[in-house]
Amino acid sequence: MENCKLIYITTSGIEEAREIAGAMIREKRAACANILPQMESVYEWKDEIQHDSEVVLLLKTTEGQVEGITRRVNELHSYDLPCVVALDLNDGSAPFLNWIRSEVKAGSGK
Numbered sequence: 001m002e003n004c005k006l007i008y009i010t011t012s013g014i015e016e017a018r019e020i021a022g023a024m025i026r027e028k029r030a031a032c033a034n035i036l037p038q039m040e041s042v043y044e045w046k047d048e049i050q051h052d053s054e055v056v057l058l059l060k061t062t063e064g065q066v067e068g069i070t071r072r073v074n075e076l077h078s079y080d081l082p083c084v085v086a087l088d089l090n091d092g093s094a095p096f097l098n099w100i101r102s103e104v105k106a107g108s109g110k
Contacts, residue, residue, distance in 0.1 A: 029104065
């Protein structure tokens with residue numbers, strides 16, 4: 001059985017998060033998306049400390065989709081270097097994890 005993943009993405013705003021989420025759901029790359037509308041990020045970029053308001057996008061998907069999602073997010077995203085990281089979903093509600101697997105198109109992630 002394929003492992004499930006949670007993909008953490010930061011976006012410039014709510015519209016960008018919605019656009020990426022919609023594309024991932026329509027393309028059957030992710031079963032579900034959650035958008036957390038406000039977060040402050042602090043980081044160094046080009047030798048300066050930055051403080052930015054961002055939106056968090058979480059995608060629930062399968063391991064086989066991670067590469068394709070990463071590539072697709074890079075195509076759709078406004079940032080030069082978007083944050084796209086995958087976390088393992090090893091434990092939890094078996095029926096929910098099975099639902100994720102059933103909603104994601106097998107083999108379309110590459």
